[in-house]
Amino acid sequence: MLLGRVKGTAVCTFKAPGMDGLKLLLVQPLNKRLEPTGPLQVAADVVDAGPGDLCLMVRSREASLALPEMKFVPVDLALVGIVDELEVRPDRSFDFTLRRGWNPYT
Amino acid sequence: MILGKVVGTVVTTISHRDFKNRRLLVVQPLGLEGDAPDDDFIALDNTQAGIGDTVLVNREGGGARMVLCNPDACVISVIVGIVDSVFIE
Numbered sequence: 171m172l173l174g175r176v177k178g179t180a181v182c183t184f185k186a187p188g189m190d191g192l193k194l195l196l197v198q199p200l201n202k203r204l205e206p207t208g209p210l211q212v213a214a215d216v217v218d219a220g221p222g223d224l225c226l227m228v229r230s231r232e233a234s235l236a237l238p239e240m241k242f243v244p245v246d247l248a249l250v251g252i253v254d255e256l257e258v259r260p261d262r263s264f265d266f267t268l269r270r271g272w273n274p275y276t
Numbered sequence: 277m278i279l280g281k282v283v284g285t286v287v288t289t290i291s292h293r294d295f296k297n298r299r300l301l302v303v304q305p306l307g308l309e310g311d312a313p314d315d316d317f318i319a320l321d322n323t324q325a326g327i328g329d330t331v332l333v334n335r336e337g338g339g340a341r342m343v344l345c346n347p348d349a350c351v352i353s354v355i356v357g358i359v360d361s362v363f364i365e
Binding site: 171172173201202207216217218226228229230231232233235236248250251252253254255256257258259261263264265266267268269270271272273274275276 | 279281283284285286287288289290291292294295300302304305306307308309313315316317318319320327328329330337340348349350351352353359360361362363364365
Protein backbone atom coordinates (compact mmCIF):
# COMPACT_ATOMS: atom_id res chain seq x y z
CA MET A 171 0.00 0.00 0.00
CA LEU A 172 1.44 3.29 -0.96
CA LEU A 173 0.78 7.00 -1.26
CA GLY A 174 -0.39 8.71 -4.43
CA ARG A 175 -1.28 12.23 -5.57
CA VAL A 176 -4.31 12.57 -7.85
CA LYS A 177 -3.24 14.42 -10.98
CA GLY A 178 -6.29 14.12 -13.22
CA THR A 179 -9.02 11.90 -14.52
CA ALA A 180 -9.33 9.41 -17.36
CA VAL A 181 -12.54 8.83 -19.27
CA CYS A 182 -13.01 5.58 -21.22
CA THR A 183 -16.15 4.80 -23.17
CA PHE A 184 -15.04 1.32 -24.20
CA LYS A 185 -13.96 -0.69 -21.14
CA ALA A 186 -13.77 -4.25 -20.05
CA PRO A 187 -17.11 -5.57 -18.78
CA GLY A 188 -17.61 -4.88 -15.06
CA MET A 189 -15.56 -1.69 -15.19
CA ASP A 190 -18.43 0.55 -16.27
CA GLY A 191 -19.42 3.06 -13.61
CA LEU A 192 -15.86 3.18 -12.22
CA LYS A 193 -14.27 6.58 -11.76
CA LEU A 194 -10.72 6.43 -13.16
CA LEU A 195 -8.18 8.89 -11.77
CA LEU A 196 -4.63 9.62 -12.91
CA VAL A 197 -2.31 9.24 -9.89
CA GLN A 198 1.38 9.85 -9.26
CA PRO A 199 2.84 7.20 -6.89
CA LEU A 200 4.82 8.84 -4.07
CA ASN A 201 7.22 7.69 -1.36
CA LYS A 202 7.21 8.74 2.31
CA ARG A 203 8.90 12.07 1.44
CA LEU A 204 6.18 12.67 -1.15
CA GLU A 205 8.67 12.40 -3.99
CA PRO A 206 7.41 10.82 -7.24
CA THR A 207 8.48 7.18 -7.56
CA GLY A 208 7.36 6.21 -11.02
CA PRO A 209 5.20 7.17 -13.96
CA LEU A 210 1.59 8.36 -13.74
CA GLN A 211 -0.85 5.48 -13.42
CA VAL A 212 -4.62 5.13 -13.59
CA ALA A 213 -6.42 4.04 -10.43
CA ALA A 214 -10.04 3.11 -9.79
CA ASP A 215 -11.53 5.50 -7.26
CA VAL A 216 -13.47 4.09 -4.31
CA VAL A 217 -13.44 7.06 -1.94
CA ASP A 218 -14.38 9.96 -4.27
CA ALA A 219 -10.95 11.58 -4.28
CA GLY A 220 -10.59 14.86 -6.15
CA PRO A 221 -7.65 16.33 -8.08
CA GLY A 222 -4.69 17.21 -5.87
CA ASP A 223 -5.67 14.84 -3.03
CA LEU A 224 -3.03 12.76 -1.33
CA CYS A 225 -4.45 9.23 -1.27
CA LEU A 226 -3.71 5.76 -0.01
CA MET A 227 -3.51 3.24 -2.85
CA VAL A 228 -3.49 -0.53 -3.00
CA ARG A 229 -2.17 -2.65 -5.88
CA SER A 230 -2.74 -6.08 -7.42
CA ARG A 231 -5.70 -8.32 -6.60
CA GLU A 232 -6.51 -6.36 -3.46
CA ALA A 233 -7.43 -3.40 -5.68
CA SER A 234 -10.26 -5.40 -7.23
CA LEU A 235 -11.34 -6.52 -3.76
CA ALA A 236 -11.61 -2.87 -2.73
CA LEU A 237 -14.31 -2.14 -5.29
CA PRO A 238 -17.79 -1.87 -3.76
CA GLU A 239 -19.66 -4.72 -5.37
CA MET A 240 -17.86 -5.90 -8.49
CA LYS A 241 -15.53 -8.77 -7.75
CA PHE A 242 -12.51 -9.67 -9.95
CA VAL A 243 -12.82 -6.71 -12.26
CA PRO A 244 -9.57 -6.14 -14.24
CA VAL A 245 -8.35 -3.37 -11.91
CA ASP A 246 -4.90 -3.47 -10.33
CA LEU A 247 -4.71 -0.08 -8.58
CA ALA A 248 -7.40 1.42 -6.37
CA LEU A 249 -7.64 4.49 -4.18
CA VAL A 250 -8.78 3.29 -0.76
CA GLY A 251 -8.25 6.33 1.44
CA ILE A 252 -7.75 10.07 1.47
CA VAL A 253 -4.81 11.07 3.65
CA ASP A 254 -5.51 13.91 6.09
CA GLU A 255 -2.28 13.85 8.08
CA LEU A 256 1.08 12.31 7.30
CA GLU A 257 3.78 12.39 9.96
CA VAL A 258 7.14 10.96 8.96
CA ARG A 259 10.24 11.26 11.17
CA PRO A 260 13.55 12.16 9.46
CA ASP A 261 15.78 9.22 8.48
CA ARG A 262 18.66 10.32 10.72
CA SER A 263 16.67 9.46 13.85
CA PHE A 264 16.60 5.76 12.88
CA ASP A 265 19.11 3.02 12.14
CA PHE A 266 17.99 0.91 9.17
CA THR A 267 21.07 -1.31 8.85
CA LEU A 268 21.17 -4.92 10.06
CA ARG A 269 24.66 -5.66 11.37
CA ARG A 270 26.35 -9.02 11.89
CA GLY A 271 25.88 -10.44 15.38
CA TRP A 272 23.35 -9.16 17.88
CA ASN A 273 20.91 -6.32 16.98
CA PRO A 274 18.89 -5.50 20.12
CA TYR A 275 15.84 -3.31 19.48
CA THR A 276 14.17 -3.08 22.88
CA MET B 277 7.72 -11.40 5.74
CA ILE B 278 10.24 -8.62 6.12
CA LEU B 279 11.86 -6.61 8.88
CA GLY B 280 11.07 -2.92 8.90
CA LYS B 281 11.19 0.17 11.07
CA VAL B 282 8.05 2.23 11.68
CA VAL B 283 8.97 5.77 10.66
CA GLY B 284 5.62 7.51 10.46
CA THR B 285 1.86 7.45 10.76
CA VAL B 286 -0.93 8.13 8.25
CA VAL B 287 -4.29 9.53 9.33
CA THR B 288 -7.24 9.01 6.96
CA THR B 289 -10.80 9.91 7.93
CA ILE B 290 -12.30 8.90 4.60
CA SER B 291 -11.13 5.38 3.87
CA HIS B 292 -12.30 1.95 2.84
CA ARG B 293 -14.26 0.08 5.53
CA ASP B 294 -11.51 -2.56 5.83
CA PHE B 295 -9.18 0.14 7.19
CA LYS B 296 -11.58 1.29 9.87
CA ASN B 297 -10.38 1.63 13.50
CA ARG B 298 -6.86 0.46 12.67
CA ARG B 299 -3.74 2.58 12.42
CA LEU B 300 -1.79 2.99 9.21
CA LEU B 301 1.96 3.19 9.71
CA VAL B 302 4.75 4.11 7.30
CA VAL B 303 7.38 1.33 7.32
CA GLN B 304 10.92 1.52 5.99
CA PRO B 305 12.45 -1.94 5.38
CA LEU B 306 15.74 -2.77 7.09
CA GLY B 307 18.72 -3.95 5.09
CA LEU B 308 22.25 -5.32 5.51
CA GLU B 309 25.19 -2.92 5.44
CA GLY B 310 25.91 -1.70 1.93
CA ASP B 311 22.53 -2.77 0.55
CA ALA B 312 20.47 -0.19 -1.30
CA PRO B 313 17.42 0.60 0.87
CA ASP B 314 14.10 -0.78 -0.39
CA ASP B 315 11.12 1.46 -1.02
CA ASP B 316 9.07 2.45 2.00
CA PHE B 317 5.42 1.44 2.15
CA ILE B 318 2.35 1.69 4.33
CA ALA B 319 1.17 -1.15 6.55
CA LEU B 320 -1.89 -1.75 8.65
CA ASP B 321 -1.10 -2.04 12.34
CA ASN B 322 -2.17 -5.24 14.09
CA THR B 323 0.14 -5.20 17.11
CA GLN B 324 -0.09 -1.64 18.49
CA ALA B 325 3.32 -0.76 17.03
CA GLY B 326 4.43 2.85 17.22
CA ILE B 327 6.99 5.11 15.56
CA GLY B 328 10.52 3.80 16.16
CA ASP B 329 9.50 0.15 16.64
CA THR B 330 11.17 -2.55 14.61
CA VAL B 331 8.41 -4.69 13.19
CA LEU B 332 7.72 -7.84 11.22
CA VAL B 333 5.51 -7.13 8.20
CA ASN B 334 3.54 -9.62 6.13
CA ARG B 335 3.38 -8.21 2.58
CA GLU B 336 1.01 -10.66 0.94
CA GLY B 337 -2.75 -10.23 0.61
CA GLY B 338 -3.71 -13.77 1.52
CA GLY B 339 -1.82 -13.64 4.78
CA ALA B 340 -3.21 -10.19 5.53
CA ARG B 341 -6.77 -11.44 5.08
CA MET B 342 -6.08 -14.33 7.46
CA VAL B 343 -4.60 -12.00 10.07
CA LEU B 344 -7.57 -9.64 9.81
CA CYS B 345 -10.10 -12.53 9.72
CA ASN B 346 -11.80 -10.84 6.75
CA PRO B 347 -11.89 -12.86 3.51
CA ASP B 348 -12.50 -9.75 1.39
CA ALA B 349 -10.04 -7.30 3.01
CA CYS B 350 -8.29 -5.10 0.43
CA VAL B 351 -5.12 -5.03 2.55
CA ILE B 352 -1.64 -6.19 1.49
CA SER B 353 0.81 -5.19 4.22
CA VAL B 354 0.02 -6.01 7.83
CA ILE B 355 2.32 -5.63 10.83
CA VAL B 356 2.31 -9.03 12.48
CA GLY B 357 4.98 -8.64 15.13
CA ILE B 358 7.26 -6.32 17.07
CA VAL B 359 10.88 -7.46 16.96
CA ASP B 360 12.95 -7.45 20.15
CA SER B 361 16.30 -8.39 18.64
CA VAL B 362 17.87 -9.89 15.52
CA PHE B 363 20.98 -12.07 15.42
CA ILE B 364 22.89 -12.46 12.14
CA GLU B 365 25.69 -15.01 11.68
